Each structure stands twice: as C-alpha cells, then as structure tokens.
Amino acid sequence: MPVQRLAIPERLYLPISGVDSLTASIGDRVIGGQQLTNSAPGNSAIWHAPVAGRLVEVVDHPAPHVSGQSVPTLVLEPDGSDEMVDYTALGWSGVSFEELFAVVEAAGIIGMGGAGFPTCLKLSGAGSGMLSTLIINGVECEPEISCDDMLMREQSDKVVAATAKLAALLQVDKAYIAVEDDCPQALSRLAASIQSVKEIAVSAIELVKLPIRYPSGSEKQLIENLLGKQVPKGGFPSDIGVLCLNVATLCAVDDAVTQGIPLMSRIVTVTGDAVAKPQNRRVLFGTAVADLLSSCGGLIAEVDDLVMGGPMMGFALSSPLTPIVKTSNCILVQRAPVLGKRRPIMPCIRCGDCVDVCPAGLLPQQLYWFAKSGEHDKAERHNLFDCIECGACAYVCPSQLPLVHYYRVAKSEIRTQWAQLIKADGARERMQARDERLERREQEAAERRLRKRSQRKISTDNAEPPMSAEVKAAMARAKKLQQAGASETSEKSVLADKSTTPTESARD
Amino acid sequence: MASGPHSSPYLHGSATVSRVMFTVLVALVPVVAAYFWLWGVSILSQLALAAITALIAEATILVLRKLPVRVALLDGSALVTALLLALCLPPSAPPWVVVIGVLFAIVVAKHLYGGLGYNLFNPAMAGYLVVLIAFPAQLTLWPVPDMYDIGAEAGVVVDSTTMATPLDRLRTGRLQGKPAAEAMAASPLLGIFPNGVTTILALAWTAGGLLLLATRTIHWRIPLALLLSLGLFAGICGWLNPTDHAGWLFHLFSGGTMAAAFFIATDPVSAATTPRGQIIYAAGIGLLIYLIRGWGGYPDGVAFAVLLMNIAAPLIDYFTIPRAYGE
Numbered sequence: 001m002p003v004q005r006l007a008i009p010e011r012l013y014l015p016i017s018g019v020d021s022l023t024a025s026i027g028d029r030v031i032g033g034q035q036l037t038n039s040a041p042g043n044s045a046i047w048h049a050p051v052a053g054r055l056v057e058v059v060d061h062p063a064p065h066v067s068g069q070s071v072p073t074l075v076l077e078p079d080g081s082d083e084m085v086d087y088t089a090l091g092w093s094g095v096s097f098e099e100l101f102a103v104v105e106a107a108g109i110i111g112m113g114g115a116g117f118p119t120c121l122k123l124s125g126a127g128s129g130m131l132s133t134l135i136i137n138g139v140e141c142e143p144e145i146s147c148d149d150m151l152m153r154e155q156s157d158k159v160v161a162a163t164a165k166l167a168a169l170l171q172v173d174k175a176y177i178a179v180e181d182d183c184p185q186a187l188s189r190l191a192a193s194i195q196s197v198k199e200i201a202v203s204a205i206e207l208v209k210l211p212i213r214y215p216s217g218s219e220k221q222l223i224e225n226l227l228g229k230q231v232p233k234g235g236f237p238s239d240i241g242v243l244c245l246n247v248a249t250l251c252a253v254d255d256a257v258t259q260g261i262p263l264m265s266r267i268v269t270v271t272g273d274a275v276a277k278p279q280n281r282r283v284l285f286g287t288a289v290a291d292l293l294s295s296c297g298g299l300i301a302e303v304d305d306l307v308m309g310g311p312m313m314g315f316a317l318s319s320p321l322t323p324i325v326k327t328s329n330c331i332l333v334q335r336a337p338v339l340g341k342r343r344p345i346m347p348c349i350r351c352g353d354c355v356d357v358c359p360a361g362l363l364p365q366q367l368y369w370f371a372k373s374g375e376h377d378k379a380e381r382h383n384l385f386d387c388i389e390c391g392a393c394a395y396v397c398p399s400q401l402p403l404v405h406y407y408r409v410a411k412s413e414i415r416t417q418w419a420q421l422i423k424a425d426g427a428r429e430r431m432q433a434r435d436e437r438l439e440r441r442e443q444e445a446a447e448r449r450l451r452k453r454s455q456r457k458i459s460t461d462n463a464e465p466p467m468s469a470e471v472k473a474a475m476a477r478a479k480k481l482q483q484a485g486a487s488e489t490s491e492k493s494v495l496a497d498k499s500t501t502p503t504e505s506a507r508d
Numbered sequence: 509m510a511s512g513p514h515s516s517p518y519l520h521g522s523a524t525v526s527r528v529m530f531t532v533l534v535a536l537v538p539v540v541a542a543y544f545w546l547w548g549v550s551i552l553s554q555l556a557l558a559a560i561t562a563l564i565a566e567a568t569i570l571v572l573r574k575l576p577v578r579v580a581l582l583d584g585s586a587l588v589t590a591l592l593l594a595l596c597l598p599p600s601a602p603p604w605v606v607v608i609g610v611l612f613a614i615v616v617a618k619h620l621y622g623g624l625g626y627n628l629f630n631p632a633m634a635g636y637l638v639v640l641i642a643f644p645a646q647l648t649l650w651p652v653p654d655m656y657d658i659g660a661e662a663g664v665v666v667d668s669t670t671m672a673t674p675l676d677r678l679r680t681g682r683l684q685g686k687p688a689a690e691a692m693a694a695s696p697l698l699g700i701f702p703n704g705v706t707t708i709l710a711l712a713w714t715a716g717g718l719l720l721l722a723t724r725t726i727h728w729r730i731p732l733a734l735l736l737s738l739g740l741f742a743g744i745c746g747w748l749n750p751t752d753h754a755g756w757l758f759h760l761f762s763g764g765t766m767a768a769a770f771f772i773a774t775d776p777v778s779a780a781t782t783p784r785g786q787i788i789y790a791a792g793i794g795l796l797i798y799l800i801r802g803w804g805g806y807p808d809g810v811a812f813a814v815l816l817m818n819i820a821a822p823l824i825d826y827f828t829i830p831r832a833y834g835e
Contacts, residue, residue, distance in 0.1 A: 233834035311519040351776045371615030383832040391517030398523040405515045
C-alpha cells in the first residue's frame, strides 16, 4: 500500500522556541510554502507554512521533546485552499556548492533520521572537494520504524538520481547507499534505479546491503561498518572526509534544489500493537499526534505511553496534542503490560552482556555503578558522554535495569555542575574584578594623597611664592580685616565665657 | 521490586537473571551425573542438603534485611552457590561440613557484602575455603568409587574406603622427593588422560562448561585465558624439569581446574568486568593455581587463586577501561 497523505487537520502546531522572529503577524493569512520564521544563520530552524491558512495565535503547547514541557507554539488554522508559493528552483545543473548551502538552509532542512542536525552545517563542514565519500543512510535507525524503507521503495529513482547529482557536485570519489537486508523491496528497486540512472550519473554508486545489527543506522556506527574508520572523538564525519545523509534528508535536499520546495512534511511510521491500523503516513509538520493516530484507526487498547521515536530511543509524550516535527520518524503505541507480567528489576550481576553490545565501546555496567552512586568523576573517566543512549545495553540487561535512564540523569547532573562551575567562575571573576577595582582606587587615592602632600611640602619650602603687587595689597587688607575681626570675636568670647558661668560668679 | 521508569528503551530482550542462573544449574547436570555414576546416591542427598540450607539462609537474611523474599529466592543465585559448593566437596563430607560451608557462603560472603551483585568474593569459594581450612581431614580424602577396582590403586589407596587425589599424591611425592611421574602414572584413564577419577569429573565439568559457552551464558575469554595460562606455565615447568613437574595435561585435568575455568572464575559478580580485564584476571588465576599447586601448602589452589584474583578484580578493571568509539 503506498504511503498516503494524511488529511489536513484543523489546526497545525509549530513550536517556535528556537526561532529568532516571525516573518508574518498573528492574524495574517499565509499560503503554502510561505516562510513563517527566521532563525540564526546555520540553524535551519525555519518553519514554512505547510498549507494555506490563518495564523491564529502563539500559545504554550506541549513540545515534542523528552522533557514534555510546553513551549511557545505558532498555531495555524488551514483554510482548505491549496494556494502555494510560486517556487523557483536552481536545479542540480545550475547550483554551485555555495548556492546549495543557501538553498538547503532556506528550505529549513535538518537531519530527518532523528538527530535533527542542520544539514547546511553538515555541508559547510565539508567544503567542495574536501570530501571523499558520500553515504546515503537508508538504514532504519531503530527496529519497527519503516518510514525510510517506504521512501526508498516508492522513490528509488529520486534517491538514486539525487545521490548521483550530489556526489558529482561534492566531487566525492565514492557514493554508497546503505540499506539493511530486511528491506528486499527497497534493495531491488534501488538496484534497478541504479541500473537505469547510471547512464546519466557521473560517479559510481554502490548499493550496500548491511546485516541487521542495531544501531547500525546511527551515523558513526554506519560509517565504521562501511568504511572501517571511526569518526574521531568529538569530531564530525567530515573530519575523515565523509558526508552522511539520511535518505529522507537527501530527498528533501533534492526537492529544494530541483523544485524549490521547502521542507513541510515527512513520512511517519505509526506502529505498535495498540493502534488499529499500523502504517506509514505522509504527515504535515505541526499535525497533532492525536490526529495522526485517529487516521490510523485510533487506539484499540490501553497504553502506558505515547512514544515519539522508535522503541529503543523514543520518548514518552506528555500530551496527544504534541505536534509532528521534522525529526518525528515514528509514533509507537504499545499495550500496557499486564501488571503481574512486568519483570522485576534485579541487581546488576556484572554479566557484561551490555559491554558486548555497546556500539560506543563503553562499560555500561561500570557507568551504571558510577551513575547510581553519584561518582561523576569516574563516570566521566569511563566516557559517559560518549554514550549515544541507543538503549542496546538496557535491551540485553538480564536484570531489566533502566540503564539509559541512569545515564541521562547522570549526564544532566554533570551538566548542571558544569553550569554552576561556570557561574561560580563568573562570580569569582566579578569578585576579583571588584577587589582589583577597590585596590586600584585605594592606590589612586594614596597616590593622590602622596601627590598633594608633596605639593604642600613644595609650597611650604617656597614660603614666599612670587606675588604681584595687587595680590600683596589684597592680602594685607585681608590681614587687617582678620585682625579687627579677631579682636571682636575675642571680646565676644569673653562675654560668652562670662555668660556661661553665672552660677559660679554668684557663688563667689 | 518496582518496574522501571517510563523511559527508553521500550523494547526488551528475553534475558533474565533467573534464566542465567537456571542455565548454570542445567549445565551442572553432567557433573552431578558423573558423581552419581562414581559414588552413587550420596551426592544427591549432599546436593539436597546444600540447596535447602542455602534457601533457608537466603530467606532468613532477606527477611532480616527487609527485602522481598520471593523474587530473590526464585532468581536461582543461592541455588547456584550451594550446588557449586557441594560439588567441590568430597561425597563423603559430613553433613555439618556442608551446612557450615553453605551458611558461610550465603550469609557472610554474599549477604554481609550486600547480597546478589555486591559480593566481592565468589561465595561458593569463600564457603569452601572456610571448611577446607577448618576441617582439612574431612575434605582432602575422597571415597573410593563404588565401581572402582581397588586392586589397581593398591599402591596409593590409604585404606579400603578412601583414597588420595592425584594432586595429593603429587604434593606428597614432592615432599618425599619422589618424581612426579609416579603420581601421574598411578591411575591412567583410557590410556590418554593422566589420572582416573578426577579426570572423569574434569570431563563432566568441561561438558557443562561447553553448554554454558553454547548458550552464551559465559564468554570464552575467562575459561580460555585460565586454561591457556595454567597450561602454559605447567607446560614450561614440565618441559624444563620433567622429574618434579607433572606437565600441562595433568594439571588441566586434575582437581578443580575445569570447574574453575567454566563455573567458578566466570562468576560475573566477583570477576573482572572489562574484556581485557577478564583475560588478565583469568590468566592470573591460572598462574596462581599453578604456583599454589607447585609450591604452596595445599594440594589444589583453585579456591585460593580465585579469591586472590577477586581482590584484584576492581584494580584490573580500573586499568583496563576499553577505548571508546573514536578515541
């Protein structure tokens, strides 16, 4: 069954917490494809109106984020018209590397595999001619997700053509399209497309069939699987000459280059045993999860959580009104397990099964101890921050320990400590500056005093500084007056003395 | 105990602690069968006594510690400890020795250190060492198997019902200045393996160990490193001085070597936990076994070697943190 477009919902919710400013006002009518927000350069957090309609308001609305908090959200009420911006496109043949960067940024394209890294930044890290390898990631990031599989099945020609064009533009030596071996249809379609497109393609495209081994859809793991090279710690794939794009991201880039269409919708997998009709749907950004679920037949069982993302790395939503955004690849609804059937959490027996599955080469059992006991320095020494939270360790754990949860908590505690440290550093710097300022003032005052004293000393040394005749005369006059005044005041003081001691005289 | 917080992953594999423990129990079947074949029904009552003592001790301590009893009893860890300990004792061990050993293992070595997952020492080995040191007479002499031809062992049988183990004979011979070959030649099995009864047991432990490897309950690192290390040192010494040293095959198939390699040293709680660390840890046990057997005060050194390396495990882990991705 082909991927169907979801009917336009009554309201679309576009979270705008990361954007700089709105380019349209509340109450305005906007048309499909019209840019709604600005963002900082290179951020790509740009929203385009997915359809024509009216901007109703900005409200606090549940965000598609692990925190489940509400963030300022732009509400768009579609009016049913299909009026759209008149798109202008450069086309692959007309676009230069620098223009590609601008096109991708303006189209609001970010990584659609789940991480949401701005695609223009990936390109900028590359630089024309600096890359040797282009990898198109068709490996589903998690089990149960099939949106990329569907995309490759339905648009294999587009995927292959775009790969060839991009590879030619970036002047890479080699382009790979990586697909897992449980997607036979996607593999055969892509293989056929490569055959048919090869005549026009400049560079060689290799279709790679990978065995299923979670998390091979993760960028760094995929690169290691394909090339046998690791991205350096703290670095980017471009450091080893690789650009890796999710297949949906590639299609978005292709749309932007060949048709000028910005990113306004995506394919979302709706899955789990609690939804009536699990399927893939093309969904406009801003569509509430509730609307998507009801279009899939609704829920047929009680669920603990609405999960956005896959079963391994997804997060529970705080509300069914949470919108689908650019990174929302999957909605997972599983039946709540019967209470007695929940397996108990047992102590860690250090079996080490987690070590064998950790794609980051960590010691999850040790990190668990350190996270649990708050030994943050040891956790960092054991590379806690290299954990990609893929959940493989918790999946295999015979003690059912919620390992990833512990790592998340420990990471956030450490980050808070850092922030406090930085804050404390700031306070210390301010204190130091204050002390220095006071000291400087003291010193200046002391210097002033010293200067004055030395000036006075100079003035007393030259007892009679040279004076003009008028000044001398004036001073003489003043002296006279002073003497006269002095005699008056002395009389007064005598009187005053008398008046203040009457009783004494009376006693005499 | 509580179920986890609502956070990813929302999928979980089928592994459980009790499945791990019960797989170990199943893997002990060949060993129990070997004991049964050699000494008859007495081993069953010994195992039952150990198991019941362990469960009662575990339940009592859990009640005292105000912890849920049912879950911990069903996890099978107390049973594994008890049965491993019972299978280290001679089938003739008096019941009170079994009870004291198991009580020490469960109460002191396991629960006083914090219970499952927290014990520094291997509980079965700690319990075994307590009774070995306290009651050496009851533990060093093994009964002559029912089906065994006593005549064939005439030279080494101490009396009509008990016999010394090959490692005992090796040590006694060493102390008396006899060549090692005499101790080894005493009881060949099938003309291949150097000593009879203990080799049958060693093969049974190996069979159970292969089952653990096949079910991926244990990793190959520890057994392989232990056997290679012990075999290497025994081989070198045997090659340099064949008169005084028994050679690698003798050491691998004597005493508790195979039990240690597959069932004791692989106890994950008390072993090193990093991949490289496990190899160092197991190689250390292999070396210590050989040193204690060759120059120590006891004929077999397995329990001491394991406990000594238990102490070293945290340090080994500290120095063998693996390289993270991209490092």
